[in-house]
Amino acid sequence: MLVLVATNELQGTVDGDYACTVEGELVTPVVAECASPARCGCNMGFPGLASSRAVTTAQVVDLPHISEEQMREVVEDSLERDGWFDLAGEACQRELVDEHLECIAAVCAAFPIGTVVGRNGTEVFSRSPGLPDLRAA
Template identity: 45%
Template sequence: MVKALVATSATQGYRDNDYHWCVEGELVWIAPTCAQDRYDPDGGCGCGRGFAGLSSHRATTTAMVRTLHGITRADYIMVLRSSVEEQGYEIDDVEALADSLLDLVADLPDGAVLEHRLDYVQVRQRVP
């Protein structure tokens, strides 16, 4: 089992430029930020504040921490690798990327809702 980030509509509307185009519950990652949003998470593209869906290839500004039973680290790496390749990203070390995403949420409780603002990921809401 792994603890990872999944797309959620929870807390949407907290910021006036929130968006949620992912499939609820799909695995998400933090894709590289484009030139338009590089210095401004509220830039016109939205990638500076979004999590990218591994299945839908859409995005959301909110992600939830979930323990995924029946999914191993190797499974997670395979899914991540497949998705980033499908989307045309050239990631040299997908294993390291996967580990950084898994480490990011390792100590957070299931149900915590996170937001992404350029190089920062912060808890938006903790579940009681």
């Protein structure tokens, strides 16, 4: 299925770039930003679903060995591990997971496979040169 992974491609080409995830790690475009996102950089990061660290460059890739069920489990495990489920009831937990899966799918549907994307708040944009300036919010 189409997913977003952390990439070091194009890292350092934008001021404030950072890559604290593991290369190739599954990431999500959904972020709860802090009170000063531009200063801390969380407005431009994609959280890693395994490391709980973030990266400013994500890539749209097709990983046929990953099923939707497995992707759901990965998101669930990440949210639970990071404490997002602590105060959320079962229905709310499901909604949170659905939101992540829908946003990942929306970004992947908006850009060709291989595109390196960046994020600014709720906007995800192509950082790959030579591609039309498609945007998914």
